[in-house]
Amino acid sequence: MTVPHIPVLFEKCIEFLASNKNGIYFDGTLGFGGHSAGILNYMDENGILIASDVDQDAFSFSKKKFADDKRIKIYNMNFSQIDIIAKIESIQSFNGIFADLGVSSFQLDNAESGFSYRNNAPLDLRMDKSKVINAADVVNSFSEEDLANIIFQFGEEKNSRKIAKVICDARREKKIQTTFDLSKIITDITPQRFHIKTLSRVFQALRIYVNDELNTLKLFLQKSIELLKPEGRIVILSYHSLEDRIVKEAFKYETLDCICPPGSPICTCNKIPRLKIITKKPVVPDNQEIENNFRSRSAKLRAAERI
Ligand SMILES: C[S@@+](CC[C@H](N)C(=O)[O-])C[C@H]1O[C@@H](n2cnc3c(N)ncnc32)[C@H](O)[C@@H]1O
Numbered sequence: 001m002t003v004p005h006i007p008v009l010f011e012k013c014i015e016f017l018a019s020n021k022n023g024i025y026f027d028g029t030l031g032f033g034g035h036s037a038g039i040l041n042y043m044d045e046n047g048i049l050i051a052s053d054v055d056q057d058a059f060s061f062s063k064k065k066f067a068d069d070k071r072i073k074i075y076n077m078n079f080s081q082i083d084i085i086a087k088i089e090s091i092q093s094f095n096g097i098f099a100d101l102g103v104s105s106f107q108l109d110n111a112e113s114g115f116s117y118r119n120n121a122p123l124d125l126r127m128d129k130s131k132v133i134n135a136a137d138v139v140n141s142f143s144e145e146d147l148a149n150i151i152f153q154f155g156e157e158k159n160s161r162k163i164a165k166v167i168c169d170a171r172r173e174k175k176i177q178t179t180f181d182l183s184k185i186i187t188d189i190t191p192q193r194f195h196i197k198t199l200s201r202v203f204q205a206l207r208i209y210v211n212d213e214l215n216t217l218k219l220f221l222q223k224s225i226e227l228l229k230p231e232g233r234i235v236i237l238s239y240h241s242l243e244d245r246i247v248k249e250a251f252k253y254e255t256l257d258c259i260c261p262p263g264s265p266i267c268t269c270n271k272i273p274r275l276k277i278i279t280k281k282p283v284v285p286d287n288q289e290i291e292n293n294f295r296s297r298s299a300k301l302r303a304a305e306r307i
Contacts, residue, residue, distance in 0.1 A: 004061075004106035007034025008237060008296040012283050013098065014038040016235045016303040020047075023095030026086075026227075027051040028079030028220060031104045033062040039098070040069060050089055052077045054128040057113075058104060078128065080219040086227055093229040099220065100237040103127065103207070105295060115207065117199040120180040125207045135206040139176045144168045154214075154242065155205030162189060163202060179203075204240065217243060221250040225274055228306035233278070235303045244282065244300045251277055251304045275304040 007013075013035055017025065021044045027036045030051040039049050052075040053059050059076040066072045075085055079099055086092070107115045107127070114121035114135075125135040139147065148164035151157050163186060170176060170185045183199055190198045208214060224234055238244040253259075254275035258267045282300035290297045 004109070005032040005034060005104040006293045006296075007038070008100065008293065008299045009283065009285055009289070009301050010034065010038055012301055013100070013235055013237065014042055016278060016301070017096040017098055017233050018042050019231060019233055019305075020095045022046040023232075024048045024091055024093075025050070025096040026082060026094050026098065026224075028082060028097070028099040029053060029101065030062050030074065031055075031058050031100065032106060033065050035098060035100055036062070036066070036072065039096075040066075040071060043071060045071070047071055048091075049073070050075070050085060050091070050094075052079055052081075052085060054078050055104075055107065056129065057106065057110075078216060080216045080223070082220060082227060083223045093227050093232065094224075095229055095232045097224045097228060097232070097234045098236075099217075101213075101217065101243050102239045108295075114179055115203075117179050117183045117203050120178055123177060123179050123182055125203070125210045127211050131210065133210060135182075135210050136175075136177060138206060138209060139167050139182060140171050150209045151202055151205045153205070154208040155201035155203075156241070157198060157201040157205065159190075159198070163198075208242070214242060214246060217246050218250070221247065225250075225254055225306070230306055232306045233303060234275075234306075235301065237299055237301050239298045239300075244302070247302050248282075251275055251302060254304070274307055276307055278303040278305055 025039050027039060030036055030053040036049060036051050049072045051072060056076060063074050073089060077085060103115055107113050111119040112121055114124040123136040144164045147167060148160045151163055152160035166185050166189050176182055186198055186202055187195050228234060236247045238247055255273050255277060256271055257273045258269055259271045260267050260269045279302050282302050285296040285299055
């Protein structure tokens with residue numbers, strides 16, 4: 001079987017996650033099983049790994065890949081449903097919870113999946129194909145203002161208003177159906193040297209919106225912290241600043257022992273810190289890894305331990 005995705009910061013992820021060889025672990029972004037294989041390799045025969053991916057191709061690939069290993073259970077579900085998966089498995093808490101956010105190289109490179117502006121495909125961008133709205137629905141039916149807000153908020157693209165306007169002008173002439181339809185509309189009004197950056201930002205914005213990625217991540221983090229055993233570890237790999245900020249802030253909040261307004265005479269919040277941060281600064285790939293796997297260049301790893 002060829003491996004369609006190279007796991008990022010592989011050794012570091014396993015090192016931070018590993019706290020008990022007989023433990024129970026959760027990999028919320030199974031993908032093509034790179035990190036899961038590392039967790040299985042670390043565990044001994046009594047360890048349990050629950051892994052999930054919303055993407056049907058990733059799920060089917062990994063189901064086959066791990067068919068002979070009884071220690072792993074695989075789900076085709078969103079990681080924000082970690083609590084439901086735990087209930088199904090009668091698991092109270094985990095020793096380690098892991099997520100490697102975003103999309104896999106397979107999703108980006110596969111011409112049919114429509115995740116990349118580099119390949120022509122139906123403009124879709126849903127990881128979970130049962131979701132109702134895809135990217136074509138967004139660009140063809142949302143108001144100019146809503147489109148501009150999505151592109152600004154989730155793509156951090158400063159020309160969001162201009163881009164939203166040309167999208168709305170173009171769709172009056174002809175429905176926008178493919179990744180190349182959308183790319184052409186954007187590159188026609190963008191200086192050549194900014195093509196790649198601008199396309200990346202707009203596609204990122206649409207992908208985050210269509211998959212509701214930021215809310216899903218917040219929910220996953222909240223539930224995961226609840227579900228960690230004392231001394232259990234949570235390890236998250238993110239690939240852009242919006243995701244990294246959410247992880248950083250969620251971890252920070254869980255270290256606080258008081259959230260009363262500044263200047264309050266006595267503490268009334270009863271806040272109890274639940275996490276200890278292990279990575280004071282995010283861990284990033286070294287030059288060697290970036291050279292071998294260019295997609296690792298924006299990765300940031302944050303890890304914390306349940307108190
Ligand atoms: C970067 S890849 C993970 C690669 C994996 N660590 C490996 O080594 O093969 C991210 C994967 O997470 C999946 N994914 C993204 N968001 C998800 C979510 N909310 N719930 C479940 N899976 C998700 C994507 O479909 C994709 O397969």
